[in-house]
Amino acid sequence: MTSVKPSDYDSVAAAYTADNEKNLFNAYYERPATLALAGDVAGRRILDAGCGAGPLFAALRDQGAIVSGIDASAGMLEQARLRLGGDADLRVADLADPLPFSDNEFDDVIASLVLHYLEDWGPTLAEMRRVLKPGGRLIASVNHPTAEYCIERLAGRRPDYFETYAAPAEWPVGDQTVKVTFWSRPLHAMTDAFTAAGFRISAISEPQPVPEARELFPDDFHLMATAPSFLFFVLEAC
Numbered sequence: 001m002t003s004v005k006p007s008d009y010d011s012v013a014a015a016y017t018a019d020n021e022k023n024l025f026n027a028y029y030e031r032p033a034t035l036a037l038a039g040d041v042a043g044r045r046i047l048d049a050g051c052g053a054g055p056l057f058a059a060l061r062d063q064g065a066i067v068s069g070i071d072a073s074a075g076m077l078e079q080a081r082l083r084l085g086g087d088a089d090l091r092v093a094d095l096a097d098p099l100p101f102s103d104n105e106f107d108d109v110i111a112s113l114v115l116h117y118l119e120d121w122g123p124t125l126a127e128m129r130r131v132l133k134p135g136g137r138l139i140a141s142v143n144h145p146t147a148e149y150c151i152e153r154l155a156g157r158r159p160d161y162f163e164t165y166a167a168p169a170e171w172p173v174g175d176q177t178v179k180v181t182f183w184s185r186p187l188h189a190m191t192d193a194f195t196a197a198g199f200r201i202s203a204i205s206e207p208q209p210v211p212e213a214r215e216l217f218p219d220d221f222h223l224m225a226t227a228p229s230f231l232f233f234v235l236e237a238c
Contacts, residue, residue, distance in 0.1 A: 009052075010075030015174030015208070016042055017053035017079045024220055028213035030230055031056055034112055037139050037205060037234050041065040043108040047131065049095060050114030054080030057088070060110075068106075070099070088094040101131045108132075111140040113230070116148075116182045119164065121190075125197035132237040138199060144231045146165045162186050190233075199235035206231060 005196060009016060020026045034056065038046075042064030048057045051069030051071055053076050059086070061067050069084075070093040071077050077090050084090070093100055110129045118124055148167055152159050159165045164185040171178045194201060206228040214221045 009073040013075035013079050016134040024217045029209040033207040046108045047106045049111045052076045054083045058179050088125040095178045099127045104133045105131050108137045116143045119183045129198045136237045140233040141230050141232045144228045201236040202236050
């Protein structure tokens with residue numbers, strides 16, 4: 001199984017965290033959409049899988065959830081501890097490996113923009129199903145397959161949409177550039193992986209950025225509002 005190297009984020013953790021707090025994609029689009037799909041989380045035990053610097057963890061905790069967070073990057077977890085305090089349950093763990101939790105431990109697992117770093121979803125989804133209670137939810141967001149395909153075409157590559165293929169990307173973060181590899185797959189491959197792991201699909205969502213983003217990001221809002229960048233799932237553990 002292939003995943004992003006932890007060091008890719010360790011070196012830019014502080015700059016990445018600062019950008020994530022205020023950018024259009026995360027702060028005004030993906031994170032609000034994930035929280036809306038989660039709904040009332042008061043009293044629910046939630047695993048934030050790939051928690052990064054903890055903005056989603058903090059929002060869920062503020063709403064009364066009991067949250068644990070894991071991330072492969074120790075540098076990102078250092079940023080999370082600065083935000084969340086020393087008593088927050090934060091652990092270095094790679095989603096490509098077995099999860100450090102007992103069976104049936106969580107009401108929800110939230111995987112926010114992390115699954116697309118993995119070439120093979122099977123073992124990771126099986127572990128997420130294992131740590132969820134029966135009837136628990138997996139709420140996941142991923143790069144939208146059609147958006148990823150269009151990006152690859154614009155870069156001069158012509159991948160087969162119906163195959164799972166590597167999509168390299170470079171992100172400017174502060175004064176550095178992070179090189180990552182996403183794994184793009186068609187929608188049917190995603191849904192097949194979910195059902196094979198023991199999940200029932202409750203919802204598939206293609207939300208809009210929040211309304212206040214229109215004034216804050218006038219140059220980019222129209223593009224985001226008319227062409228989805230991410231795809232969201234709510235899945236029930238059977």
